[in-house]
Amino acid sequence: MSLLDKVAIVTGSSKGIGFEIAKEFSGRGAIVIVCSRNLDQSKKAAAQIMGTTLALEVDVTNESNVKKFIKDVVNRYHKIDILVNNSGYPFDDTIWNKKIHEGSTDELEKIIRVDLIGSVRLCQAVLPVMMQTSIDDQSSNITGGGGVGGVIINISSTPAISGNIGGFPYSISKSGNITLTKCIAKEYSSFGIRAYTLALGNIATPATLDSMTEQIIVKAALESPMKRWGKPNEVAKVAASLADDNFSYVTGNTIVIDGGTVLI
Numbered sequence: 406m407s408l409l410d411k412v413a414i415v416t417g418s419s420k421g422i423g424f425e426i427a428k429e430f431s432g433r434g435a436i437v438i439v440c441s442r443n444l445d446q447s448k449k450a451a452a453q454i455m456g457t458t459l460a461l462e463v464d465v466t467n468e469s470n471v472k473k474f475i476k477d478v479v480n481r482y483h484k485i486d487i488l489v490n491n492s493g494y495p496f497d498d499t500i501w502n503k504k505i506h507e508g509s510t511d512e513l514e515k516i517i518r519v520d521l522i523g524s525v526r527l528c529q530a531v532l533p534v535m536m537q538t539s540i541d542d543q544s545s546n547i548t549g550g551g552g553v554g555g556v557i558i559n560i561s562s563t564p565a566i567s568g569n570i571g572g573f574p575y576s577i578s579k580s581g582n583i584t585l586t587k588c589i590a591k592e593y594s595s596f597g598i599r600a601y602t603l604a605l606g607n608i609a610t611p612a613t614l615d616s617m618t619e620q621i622i623v624k625a626a627l628e629s630p631m632k633r634w635g636k637p638n639e640v641a642k643v644a645a646s647l648a649d650d651n652f653s654y655v656t657g658n659t660i661v662i663d664g665g666t667v668l669i
Protein backbone atom coordinates (compact mmCIF):
# COMPACT_ATOMS: atom_id res chain seq x y z
CA MET A 406 0.00 0.00 0.00
CA SER A 407 1.62 3.20 -1.24
CA LEU A 408 0.48 5.50 1.58
CA LEU A 409 0.93 3.01 4.39
CA ASP A 410 0.95 4.74 7.80
CA LYS A 411 1.16 8.22 6.27
CA VAL A 412 -0.82 10.76 8.33
CA ALA A 413 -3.03 12.77 5.98
CA ILE A 414 -5.24 15.78 6.64
CA VAL A 415 -7.93 16.45 4.02
CA THR A 416 -9.83 19.65 4.79
CA GLY A 417 -13.49 19.70 3.81
CA SER A 418 -13.62 15.89 3.73
CA SER A 419 -17.08 15.55 5.26
CA LYS A 420 -18.50 15.27 1.74
CA GLY A 421 -17.87 15.69 -1.99
CA ILE A 422 -14.37 15.58 -3.45
CA GLY A 423 -12.67 15.79 -0.05
CA PHE A 424 -14.53 12.72 1.16
CA GLU A 425 -13.43 10.73 -1.92
CA ILE A 426 -9.82 11.83 -1.41
CA ALA A 427 -9.99 10.74 2.25
CA LYS A 428 -11.45 7.38 1.19
CA GLU A 429 -8.81 6.81 -1.49
CA PHE A 430 -5.95 7.73 0.88
CA SER A 431 -7.33 5.39 3.50
CA GLY A 432 -7.67 2.59 0.93
CA ARG A 433 -3.94 3.02 0.22
CA GLY A 434 -3.03 2.65 3.89
CA ALA A 435 -3.00 6.24 5.20
CA ILE A 436 -4.32 7.39 8.56
CA VAL A 437 -6.78 10.10 7.51
CA ILE A 438 -8.08 13.11 9.41
CA VAL A 439 -11.63 13.69 8.17
CA CYS A 440 -12.74 17.22 9.00
CA SER A 441 -14.99 20.17 8.30
CA ARG A 442 -16.86 22.76 10.38
CA ASN A 443 -19.45 20.10 11.18
CA LEU A 444 -18.14 17.40 13.55
CA ASP A 445 -21.24 15.18 13.25
CA GLN A 446 -21.01 15.21 9.46
CA SER A 447 -17.27 14.47 9.65
CA LYS A 448 -17.91 11.56 12.04
CA LYS A 449 -20.56 10.16 9.67
CA ALA A 450 -18.17 10.49 6.74
CA ALA A 451 -15.30 8.87 8.67
CA ALA A 452 -17.56 5.97 9.65
CA GLN A 453 -18.11 5.22 5.95
CA ILE A 454 -14.37 4.83 5.37
CA MET A 455 -12.62 1.53 6.07
CA GLY A 456 -9.22 1.87 7.73
CA THR A 457 -7.91 4.31 10.31
CA THR A 458 -9.61 7.70 10.41
CA LEU A 459 -10.03 10.45 12.95
CA ALA A 460 -12.96 12.87 12.65
CA LEU A 461 -12.26 16.40 13.84
CA GLU A 462 -13.88 19.81 13.57
CA VAL A 463 -12.04 22.72 12.01
CA ASP A 464 -13.00 26.06 10.52
CA VAL A 465 -10.18 27.09 8.17
CA THR A 466 -11.14 30.76 8.57
CA ASN A 467 -10.37 30.68 12.29
CA GLU A 468 -6.70 31.05 13.25
CA SER A 469 -6.87 29.70 16.83
CA ASN A 470 -9.15 26.88 15.71
CA VAL A 471 -6.65 25.78 13.04
CA LYS A 472 -3.72 25.96 15.49
CA LYS A 473 -5.57 23.79 18.02
CA PHE A 474 -6.60 21.35 15.28
CA ILE A 475 -3.01 20.86 14.10
CA LYS A 476 -1.77 20.59 17.69
CA ASP A 477 -4.35 17.85 18.37
CA VAL A 478 -3.25 15.89 15.28
CA VAL A 479 0.46 16.23 16.15
CA ASN A 480 -0.11 15.29 19.80
CA ARG A 481 -1.83 12.14 18.63
CA TYR A 482 0.29 11.05 15.63
CA HIS A 483 3.56 13.05 16.09
CA LYS A 484 3.73 13.92 12.37
CA ILE A 485 1.72 15.10 9.35
CA ASP A 486 2.81 13.60 6.02
CA ILE A 487 0.12 14.92 3.70
CA LEU A 488 -2.09 18.01 3.67
CA VAL A 489 -4.86 18.51 1.12
CA ASN A 490 -6.37 22.00 1.16
CA ASN A 491 -9.78 21.16 -0.28
CA SER A 492 -12.26 23.24 1.78
CA GLY A 493 -14.30 25.54 -0.37
CA TYR A 494 -16.85 28.28 0.20
CA PRO A 495 -20.32 26.88 -0.58
CA PHE A 496 -21.57 27.72 -4.08
CA ASP A 497 -23.62 30.93 -3.99
CA ASP A 498 -25.24 31.89 -7.29
CA THR A 499 -25.92 35.43 -6.08
CA ILE A 500 -22.15 35.92 -5.95
CA TRP A 501 -21.30 33.69 -8.94
CA ASN A 502 -23.63 35.42 -11.40
CA LYS A 503 -22.11 38.88 -11.03
CA LYS A 504 -19.64 40.54 -13.34
CA ILE A 505 -16.62 42.16 -11.70
CA HIS A 506 -18.15 45.68 -11.66
CA GLU A 507 -21.37 44.32 -10.13
CA GLY A 508 -19.72 42.39 -7.29
CA SER A 509 -18.46 43.70 -3.97
CA THR A 510 -15.12 43.39 -2.24
CA ASP A 511 -17.06 42.01 0.77
CA GLU A 512 -18.08 39.05 -1.39
CA LEU A 513 -14.51 38.68 -2.59
CA GLU A 514 -13.27 38.66 1.02
CA LYS A 515 -15.82 36.03 2.09
CA ILE A 516 -14.57 33.57 -0.50
CA ILE A 517 -10.88 34.44 -0.18
CA ARG A 518 -11.09 33.81 3.57
CA VAL A 519 -12.00 30.14 2.98
CA ASP A 520 -10.53 29.23 -0.41
CA LEU A 521 -7.22 31.09 -0.22
CA ILE A 522 -6.43 32.32 3.29
CA GLY A 523 -7.71 28.97 4.62
CA SER A 524 -5.12 27.17 2.48
CA VAL A 525 -2.36 29.57 3.52
CA ARG A 526 -3.27 29.20 7.20
CA LEU A 527 -3.19 25.39 7.06
CA CYS A 528 0.16 25.48 5.23
CA GLN A 529 1.60 27.86 7.84
CA ALA A 530 0.55 25.49 10.62
CA VAL A 531 1.66 22.27 8.88
CA LEU A 532 4.96 23.30 7.24
CA PRO A 533 6.93 23.48 10.55
CA VAL A 534 5.70 19.96 11.39
CA MET A 535 6.82 18.66 7.98
CA MET A 536 10.16 20.51 8.29
CA GLN A 537 10.78 18.80 11.63
CA THR A 538 10.09 15.40 10.03
CA SER A 539 12.67 16.24 7.39
CA ILE A 540 15.24 17.38 9.98
CA ASP A 541 14.76 14.10 11.86
CA ASP A 542 15.12 12.10 8.63
CA GLN A 543 18.67 10.96 7.83
CA SER A 544 18.17 9.81 4.21
CA SER A 545 18.63 13.18 2.45
CA ASN A 546 21.69 13.72 0.24
CA ILE A 547 22.40 15.76 -2.91
CA THR A 548 22.88 12.84 -5.27
CA GLY A 549 19.45 11.37 -5.03
CA GLY A 550 18.29 10.95 -1.45
CA GLY A 551 15.32 13.30 -1.44
CA GLY A 552 14.63 13.23 2.26
CA VAL A 553 11.08 13.03 3.48
CA GLY A 554 9.21 16.12 4.64
CA GLY A 555 5.71 15.83 3.30
CA VAL A 556 3.30 16.58 0.48
CA ILE A 557 0.86 19.50 0.19
CA ILE A 558 -1.91 19.47 -2.40
CA ASN A 559 -3.95 22.63 -2.98
CA ILE A 560 -7.29 22.29 -4.73
CA SER A 561 -7.86 24.93 -7.40
CA SER A 562 -10.12 25.24 -10.39
CA THR A 563 -9.78 25.75 -14.13
CA PRO A 564 -11.18 29.34 -14.13
CA ALA A 565 -8.04 30.22 -12.13
CA ILE A 566 -6.07 29.40 -15.30
CA SER A 567 -8.43 30.38 -18.08
CA GLY A 568 -10.36 33.25 -16.50
CA ASN A 569 -14.14 33.12 -16.52
CA ILE A 570 -17.23 35.18 -17.11
CA GLY A 571 -18.75 35.30 -13.63
CA GLY A 572 -17.41 34.01 -10.34
CA PHE A 573 -14.40 36.33 -10.15
CA PRO A 574 -14.05 36.05 -6.32
CA TYR A 575 -13.78 32.28 -6.72
CA SER A 576 -11.35 32.40 -9.65
CA ILE A 577 -9.10 34.92 -7.89
CA SER A 578 -9.09 32.82 -4.70
CA LYS A 579 -8.28 29.66 -6.60
CA SER A 580 -5.50 31.30 -8.62
CA GLY A 581 -3.81 32.21 -5.34
CA ASN A 582 -3.59 28.50 -4.57
CA ILE A 583 -1.52 27.93 -7.72
CA THR A 584 0.97 30.57 -6.57
CA LEU A 585 0.95 29.22 -3.01
CA THR A 586 1.94 25.80 -4.37
CA LYS A 587 4.80 27.25 -6.43
CA CYS A 588 6.13 29.29 -3.49
CA ILE A 589 6.06 26.21 -1.23
CA ALA A 590 7.91 24.24 -3.90
CA LYS A 591 10.65 26.89 -4.12
CA GLU A 592 10.95 27.57 -0.40
CA TYR A 593 10.61 24.09 1.10
CA SER A 594 11.92 21.56 -1.44
CA SER A 595 15.19 21.44 0.48
CA PHE A 596 13.16 19.94 3.34
CA GLY A 597 11.81 17.17 1.09
CA ILE A 598 8.43 18.91 1.02
CA ARG A 599 6.60 18.67 -2.31
CA ALA A 600 3.56 20.70 -3.38
CA TYR A 601 0.99 20.41 -6.16
CA THR A 602 -2.13 22.16 -7.35
CA LEU A 603 -5.07 20.25 -8.76
CA ALA A 604 -7.04 22.54 -11.09
CA LEU A 605 -10.44 20.93 -11.40
CA GLY A 606 -12.98 21.23 -14.16
CA ASN A 607 -16.59 20.14 -13.72
CA ILE A 608 -16.61 17.42 -11.07
CA ALA A 609 -19.94 15.77 -10.28
CA THR A 610 -20.55 16.44 -6.57
CA PRO A 611 -23.94 17.18 -4.99
CA ALA A 612 -22.66 20.72 -4.25
CA THR A 613 -22.29 21.50 -7.96
CA LEU A 614 -25.07 19.37 -9.44
CA ASP A 615 -27.70 20.58 -6.95
CA SER A 616 -26.96 24.19 -7.86
CA MET A 617 -27.65 23.68 -11.60
CA THR A 618 -30.57 23.04 -13.90
CA GLU A 619 -30.52 19.90 -16.07
CA GLN A 620 -29.81 22.14 -19.08
CA ILE A 621 -26.72 23.65 -17.47
CA ILE A 622 -25.51 20.20 -16.35
CA VAL A 623 -25.64 18.98 -19.97
CA LYS A 624 -23.99 22.18 -21.28
CA ALA A 625 -21.16 21.80 -18.75
CA ALA A 626 -20.57 18.19 -19.82
CA LEU A 627 -20.37 19.20 -23.47
CA GLU A 628 -17.68 21.83 -22.71
CA SER A 629 -15.23 18.98 -22.18
CA PRO A 630 -13.67 17.09 -25.13
CA MET A 631 -14.61 13.96 -23.14
CA LYS A 632 -18.23 15.18 -23.19
CA ARG A 633 -18.83 14.34 -19.55
CA TRP A 634 -18.33 15.48 -15.97
CA GLY A 635 -15.42 14.17 -13.96
CA LYS A 636 -16.04 11.89 -10.99
CA PRO A 637 -14.78 12.84 -7.50
CA ASN A 638 -12.84 9.57 -7.39
CA GLU A 639 -10.97 10.56 -10.56
CA VAL A 640 -9.62 13.52 -8.58
CA ALA A 641 -8.92 11.34 -5.55
CA LYS A 642 -6.80 8.88 -7.54
CA VAL A 643 -4.59 11.69 -8.89
CA ALA A 644 -4.20 13.14 -5.39
CA ALA A 645 -3.22 9.74 -3.96
CA SER A 646 -0.73 9.11 -6.78
CA LEU A 647 0.95 12.51 -6.24
CA ALA A 648 1.15 11.94 -2.51
CA ASP A 649 3.11 8.72 -2.80
CA ASP A 650 6.80 8.38 -3.59
CA ASN A 651 6.40 7.90 -7.37
CA PHE A 652 6.46 11.70 -7.73
CA SER A 653 9.52 12.20 -5.52
CA TYR A 654 11.41 14.47 -8.02
CA VAL A 655 8.33 16.41 -9.17
CA THR A 656 7.04 19.52 -7.41
CA GLY A 657 5.25 22.84 -7.89
CA ASN A 658 3.09 21.55 -10.73
CA THR A 659 -0.49 22.34 -11.59
CA ILE A 660 -2.29 19.21 -12.74
CA VAL A 661 -5.45 20.01 -14.66
CA ILE A 662 -8.25 17.46 -14.16
CA ASP A 663 -10.94 18.51 -16.60
CA GLY A 664 -11.21 15.99 -19.44
CA GLY A 665 -9.05 18.17 -21.69
CA THR A 666 -11.08 21.40 -21.63
CA VAL A 667 -8.28 23.77 -20.59
CA LEU A 668 -4.95 22.76 -22.06
CA ILE A 669 -1.82 24.38 -20.63
Ligand SMILES: NC(=O)c1ccc[n+]([C@@H]2O[C@H](COP(=O)([O-])OP(=O)(O)OC[C@H]3O[C@@H](n4cnc5c(N)ncnc54)[C@H](OP(=O)(O)O)[C@@H]3O)[C@@H](O)[C@H]2O)c1
Binds near residue numbers: 421446491493519
Ligand atom coordinates in the same frame (compact mmCIF):
# COMPACT_ATOMS: atom_id res chain seq x y z
N1 LIG B 1 -17.14 20.18 -7.76
C1 LIG B 1 -16.54 20.87 -8.72
O1 LIG B 1 -16.98 20.86 -9.88
C2 LIG B 1 -15.31 21.66 -8.43
C3 LIG B 1 -14.63 22.26 -9.50
C4 LIG B 1 -13.48 22.98 -9.24
C5 LIG B 1 -13.00 23.11 -7.94
N2 LIG B 1 -13.70 22.54 -6.91
C6 LIG B 1 -13.18 22.71 -5.55
O2 LIG B 1 -13.05 21.44 -4.93
C7 LIG B 1 -13.28 21.57 -3.53
C8 LIG B 1 -14.37 20.60 -3.09
O3 LIG B 1 -15.55 20.86 -3.84
P1 LIG B 1 -16.90 20.02 -3.61
O4 LIG B 1 -17.69 20.15 -4.85
O5 LIG B 1 -16.56 18.70 -3.07
O6 LIG B 1 -17.60 20.93 -2.48
P2 LIG B 1 -18.52 20.55 -1.22
O7 LIG B 1 -19.19 19.25 -1.42
O8 LIG B 1 -19.33 21.78 -0.96
O9 LIG B 1 -17.46 20.36 -0.04
C9 LIG B 1 -16.82 21.46 0.54
C10 LIG B 1 -16.23 21.03 1.85
O10 LIG B 1 -15.60 22.17 2.47
C11 LIG B 1 -16.05 22.28 3.83
N3 LIG B 1 -15.94 23.67 4.26
C12 LIG B 1 -16.61 24.75 3.80
N4 LIG B 1 -16.24 25.85 4.47
C13 LIG B 1 -15.29 25.45 5.38
C14 LIG B 1 -14.53 26.11 6.37
N5 LIG B 1 -14.65 27.44 6.59
N6 LIG B 1 -13.65 25.39 7.12
C15 LIG B 1 -13.53 24.06 6.92
N7 LIG B 1 -14.21 23.37 6.01
C16 LIG B 1 -15.10 24.06 5.25
C17 LIG B 1 -17.47 21.73 3.79
O11 LIG B 1 -17.95 21.28 5.05
P3 LIG B 1 -18.69 22.23 6.13
O12 LIG B 1 -19.64 23.09 5.38
O13 LIG B 1 -19.35 21.25 7.06
O14 LIG B 1 -17.61 22.99 6.82
C18 LIG B 1 -17.27 20.53 2.85
O15 LIG B 1 -16.77 19.44 3.58
C19 LIG B 1 -13.62 23.04 -3.28
O16 LIG B 1 -12.46 23.74 -2.91
C20 LIG B 1 -14.10 23.50 -4.64
O17 LIG B 1 -13.96 24.89 -4.84
C21 LIG B 1 -14.83 21.83 -7.12
